[in-house]
Amino acid sequence: MTGRVVVVTGASGGVGRACARAFAARGDDVALLARGETGLQAAAHEAIEAGVRALPIQVDTADARAVDEAAGRVEAELGPIDVWVNVAFTSVFARFVDIEPEEFARVTEVSYLGYVNGTRSALRRMTERDRGTIVQVGSALAYRGIPLQSAYCGAKHAIQGFHESLRTELMHDGSGVHVTMVQLPAVNTPQFDWVRSRLPRHARPVPPIYQPELAADAIVHAADHPRRREYWVGETTALTLIANAVAPGLLDRYLARTGFTSQQTDEPTDPDQPENLWSPADGAAGEDFGAHGDFDARSHRRSPQVWASQHHGLLGAAGAAGAMALAGALARRRAS
Numbered sequence: 001m002t003g004r005v006v007v008v009t010g011a012s013g014g015v016g017r018a019c020a021r022a023f024a025a026r027g028d029d030v031a032l033l034a035r036g037e038t039g040l041q042a043a044a045h046e047a048i049e050a051g052v053r054a055l056p057i058q059v060d061t062a063d064a065r066a067v068d069e070a071a072g073r074v075e076a077e078l079g080p081i082d083v084w085v086n087v088a089f090t091s092v093f094a095r096f097v098d099i100e101p102e103e104f105a106r107v108t109e110v111s112y113l114g115y116v117n118g119t120r121s122a123l124r125r126m127t128e129r130d131r132g133t134i135v136q137v138g139s140a141l142a143y144r145g146i147p148l149q150s151a152y153c154g155a156k157h158a159i160q161g162f163h164e165s166l167r168t169e170l171m172h173d174g175s176g177v178h179v180t181m182v183q184l185p186a187v188n189t190p191q192f193d194w195v196r197s198r199l200p201r202h203a204r205p206v207p208p209i210y211q212p213e214l215a216a217d218a219i220v221h222a223a224d225h226p227r228r229r230e231y232w233v234g235e236t237t238a239l240t241l242i243a244n245a246v247a248p249g250l251l252d253r254y255l256a257r258t259g260f261t262s263q264q265t266d267e268p269t270d271p272d273q274p275e276n277l278w279s280p281a282d283g284a285a286g287e288d289f290g291a292h293g294d295f296d297a298r299s300h301r302r303s304p305q306v307w308a309s310q311h312h313g314l315l316g317a318a319g320a321a322g323a324m325a326l327a328g329a330l331a332r333r334r335a336s
Contacts, residue, residue, distance in 0.1 A: 002027035005078045006223070007071070009061050009118055010088030012039025012282065014189030015137060017291040018216035019085055024050040026220070031055045031074040031081075033067075033118075034088065036280030042288040053078055061088045061114030062106075064121075071121035083223045084122035085135045086115040090277050091152040091191070093263070094198035103196070104151045106277055111155035116162060123166075123177060130176040133226040135219055136163050138183045140237040144244040144251065146206075147259040148199065167229060178226035183241070184215050185234030188299040190289035194274050194281035201264035209299040210234050212291045214306065221310055235305045 006023045010016030012034035024030050024047035032043050040056040047054035055077055057070045089111035092099050119134055126132030142156040163181045170177055186205030189212055197203050218233045232238050243251050274281040
């Protein structure tokens with residue numbers, strides 16, 4: 001499954017950056033799409049050091065025409081696109097009533113329509129060849145909205161509905177192009193240092209927190225096994241989605257009580273921190289933010305749930321074998 005051409009949006013930082021590293025490390029050529037030049041050049045340098053070709057392209061995924069031009073450039077310089085991974089997003093941490101209409105629209109344009117634009121450009125080329133994979137990087141918040149993130153939650157819910165609609169259309173056509181979605185937990189990325197925030201204290205992911213490499217590994221796995229409609233990453237994602245399906249009203253009350261404090265540290269928000277809503281954060285700060293945020297000491301690199309999710313066939317076979325062995329032992333015991 002290596003040696004492919006992989007496009008990653010939002011590749012300059014966070015989960016997108018970790019994905020670019022993971023695909024390059026296994027031998028895939030990578031096209032890196034993002035707005036920030038500093039992070040893009042650093043990501044391209046890492047990929048080249050891994051021994052693969054890298055093509056950094058500055059593009060705003062909210063611009064459909066620019067995204068399609070970027071896709072054309074990828075195919076002209078690297079070859080046919082095998083995998084397209086949509087990661088790029090932006091957000092605003094604030095109560096809904098404190099988010100301006102143009103800010104809400106901007107989050108939607110990047111975090112939802114950016115996925116639509118990338119998918120359209122990839123699909124236009126993959127359909128001609130009747131092969132290819134598109135991975136939508138989602139979140140537990142695609143199913144469960146939380147306070148202070150209404151624009152982001154709305155975008156992730158929209159992606160989920162879009163993904164299901166497109167998937168059924170491709171299935172109807174018997175297409176060789178596959179789409180899958182990866183629902184992530186709270187991840188230790190730099191977004192909490194660059195997302196626009198009107199919170200009194202510094203924003204943080206809701207614990208437990210996972211490292212971006214865990215997310216990247218799951219995304220690579222999904223790209224290799226795209227026939228599955230979606231993957232859940234992390235114990236909290238699984239528990240949240242199950243609880244929301246069983247008792248959404250109870251979860252509403254729980255989040256109303258805990259959702260504000262759990263998303264903020266004890267430190268006040270820095271009024272001078274960079275923001276990436278309208279322009280790339282690394283352009284203003286002039287630095288490469290990389291993949292990790294400020295919460296390394298509290299973040300997990302592994303998750304038993306992820307392993308179990310990716311090996312459910314093996315676990316099922318082991319369970320069946322164990323049940324058969326137990327039945328055989330009981331039968332022999334009764335016979336004796």
